[in-house]
Structure formats: C-alpha cells, structure tokens
Amino acid sequence: MDLYDGYTRERQPSAATLKRWRPVVAGLIAHLGHDDANRITTDDIIGWKEALAGQGVAGRTIREVYLAAAKVVFAWSVENRKISMNPAKDVTVRVPKAIRVRERGFSTVEARTILKASLGRDFGRITDDHARGRRWIPWICAYSGARVGEIAQLRGCDFSMVDGVWALRITPEAGSTKSGSARWVPIHEHLIEQGLLDVVRKAGAGPLFYNPIRARGGSDGNPHSKKVGERLAKWVRELGVNDPHVQPNHAWRHLYKTIAxxxxxxxxxxxxxxxxxxxxxxxxxxxxxxxxxxxxxAMFPRFEI
Incomplete structure (x- = not known):
C-alpha cells in the first residue's frame, strides 16, 4: 500500500482511478496474506488472477482493472527502485472477442424515441435540474457526440461566444474529461433555435443539470454528474430503448460519428x-x-422528430 500511495502522490491519477484502484491493492494484499511487495512473484499474481476468476469477476475486468492497476503500480515501483521486478508485467487474461449483433449507435427509431420524449413537459415529480437534464442532455449529446459525463457536468459559465460562434467548453475545471484537456464545441444551430442559450442564461453560472447544494453523496471519485448520467440511462431504458447490445448514453457518440x-x-x-x-x-x-x-x-443535419 505504501507503493500505491507513492505512485498516486507522484502521478496524481483521477479521483475515479483512486477510488477504483485502492480496493484492488487491498484485495491483492488480502489474497496474499501479507503486504511485502518484494515477496510477490509472478506465480502469486497468476494465482490472484485465477482466484478472481473463480469469484466470478469478468475476464475483461480482471485484465483492465485488477491487472492494470497492479502493473502500473509495480512498474512505478521498479522505476523508483522500490522493488527489483514487476511480478505482473507478463500476466494477462485472454478475453474472447465480443460478438456484435447490431450497430453500436442508436437506430433512427431509438434516437427519435429519446429525443421526442425529451421534449415532453411532464416528467413527473423530479427537480428542475433533473428535468433540465432529461430535456437537454440527449439533444446536446446528439449534436456533439460528447460523452454523457462531459455534458452532465456542464456549467452556465461554460457557454460563450467565441470567434463569432456560440460554443460550449468541455473542461476539466467542470469535472473529469477522458483526455484531461479542454475543448470548445460549436453549438448546433438547432439547439440554439430550441432555446438552449435562454435556458443557460436563466440557470446562471453554476452546474446546469444538478444542484451541488441539494444533491447528496457527491465526491471527486463519484461526482454528481455521474449520477446524472446514471439516472438518464435508467430513464432511456424506461422509454423502451432497452436493447442490451446498445448503451443508453454512449450510443450517441457512435451515432454522431455515423451521421458525420x-x-x-x-x-x-x-x-x-x-x-x-x-x-x-x-x-x-x-x-x-x-x-x-x-x-x-454546419454540415451535420438536423434530427427530425
């Protein structure tokens, strides 16, 4: 665990990575029955991998979370002469290639179902920011291909006129971005015609789709914006867009690329x-x-509902 702490102090990974990896390291210690990194062998890591599989952990998760965390922390430890070798370096998990039975983006019918439902005015007894998320996040994702988390964390201050163009800024200042970099995204004219900028002005400079004061349980590792995305995904499934082979939020990214x-x-x-x-x-x-x-x-066509 000291090695893990040393790695995180120097590399400063995202809060989500910190939250996910610390239990992985603790789990490895529990499996081994000791916490001496110099005693860990490749056979120990293989045994840990097999034990995880026996517990029902998916092979992809073992490879991309458990082994990934171990490899990175041990590699840092070798680089800094804390240990002599990386016992996880050559350990891997062979995962069968996923079978695709359909396209990964929404179909025309699925996209229209979600966008049409978002225009409804009766969302039941939900908060204003929650209703604003249902109304606008699908449309912004549809016209930007952005990750739902990037849109869910948008603030009013992230909208601005740049080079004579209305644009929104996806920035790490608002929350996590996969690349760690900010970028400007032009706002499609159809969103402007629908009144998005008026909504932004009325909402103020803070978060558009959640209230950080009222919301509970938010943290750097589990931000409110993530909860917004999870609620939205649940709502999309309730609309009948429930094919398990299409992701209820991420499919917008695939559809955007296809249309573009x-x-x-x-x-x-x-x-x-x-x-x-x-x-x-x-x-x-x-x-x-x-x-x-x-x-x-401007080349991206309008969604006709």
Whole structure:
C-alpha cells in the first residue's frame, strides 16, 4: 500500500482511478496474506488472477482493472527502485472477442424515441435540474457526440461566444474529461433555435443539470454528474430503448460519428469535436479555431422528430 500511495502522490491519477484502484491493492494484499511487495512473484499474481476468476469477476475486468492497476503500480515501483521486478508485467487474461449483433449507435427509431420524449413537459415529480437534464442532455449529446459525463457536468459559465460562434467548453475545471484537456464545441444551430442559450442564461453560472447544494453523496471519485448520467440511462431504458447490445448514453457518440461521416465532415474535425485523440503526430500539431469547427458542425443535419 505504501507503493500505491507513492505512485498516486507522484502521478496524481483521477479521483475515479483512486477510488477504483485502492480496493484492488487491498484485495491483492488480502489474497496474499501479507503486504511485502518484494515477496510477490509472478506465480502469486497468476494465482490472484485465477482466484478472481473463480469469484466470478469478468475476464475483461480482471485484465483492465485488477491487472492494470497492479502493473502500473509495480512498474512505478521498479522505476523508483522500490522493488527489483514487476511480478505482473507478463500476466494477462485472454478475453474472447465480443460478438456484435447490431450497430453500436442508436437506430433512427431509438434516437427519435429519446429525443421526442425529451421534449415532453411532464416528467413527473423530479427537480428542475433533473428535468433540465432529461430535456437537454440527449439533444446536446446528439449534436456533439460528447460523452454523457462531459455534458452532465456542464456549467452556465461554460457557454460563450467565441470567434463569432456560440460554443460550449468541455473542461476539466467542470469535472473529469477522458483526455484531461479542454475543448470548445460549436453549438448546433438547432439547439440554439430550441432555446438552449435562454435556458443557460436563466440557470446562471453554476452546474446546469444538478444542484451541488441539494444533491447528496457527491465526491471527486463519484461526482454528481455521474449520477446524472446514471439516472438518464435508467430513464432511456424506461422509454423502451432497452436493447442490451446498445448503451443508453454512449450510443450517441457512435451515432454522431455515423451521421458525420455520411454528411462528409472532415475526419479530423469530427474527432476534435468529439474529443478523440489525434491519429498521428501531425494531427496533434496546431489548433482548431471554433469558427473552423463551426463550418464542420454546419454540415451535420438536423434530427427530425
């Protein structure tokens, strides 16, 4: 655990990683029956892997959470001469390739079902910020291809006129972003016509889709915005968009890419808008002005409900 603490002090991973990995390290210690990292062998890690599988932990989870955490912490420990070798370095889990029975993005019917429902005015007895999330998050995701968490954490102060274009800023200042970098996303004209900017002005500078004062249980490792996304996913399932092979929030990212391709949007522009990593060193050079991205966004067609 001292090695884990040393790693986190130096590398400062996200709060979500801290929350997820500490129990992993504690679990490894419990499995071994001791906490001396220098005594751990590759056979010990293999035994731990097999024990996790025996407990019903999915192979992908073992590989991408448990072994990933161990490999990173032990690698840091070797680099800093805390231990002599990384016992998890060559241990892996062979996971069968996932079988895809349909496209990963929403179908036209599924997208229309969600967007039409979001326009409804009677959401039952829910808070104003919760209702605002149902009304606007699906539409913003549909017209940006952003991750639902990036939209759920938006604040009023993240909307601004840049280079003559209305845009929203997805930034680590509001909460976690996968890349750790901020980016501007032009606001599609259909969102403006629907009155999104008026809603933002009335809501003020703070979070749009949750109330940090009223909400309970939020933390860096489990932010309120995550809860917003979870509630939204549950609502989408209740609408009948319940195919287990399509994710109720993430499918917007796939659908956006599909529609952008069909519209002829430049690949690099659509990747920048969605926050995907550059595909080459050359693409990482230079910046993408908002007015240039707006020209690309203008190619994205409207959703007809």
């Amino acid at each position: 391709r069909r519209a002829g949007m430049e690949p690099e522009a659509r990747d920048v808008i969605q926050g995907h990593a550059p595909r080459s060193v050359g693409e990482a050079y230079g910046d993408w002005p908002v007015d240039v991205l707006a020209k690309a966004m």
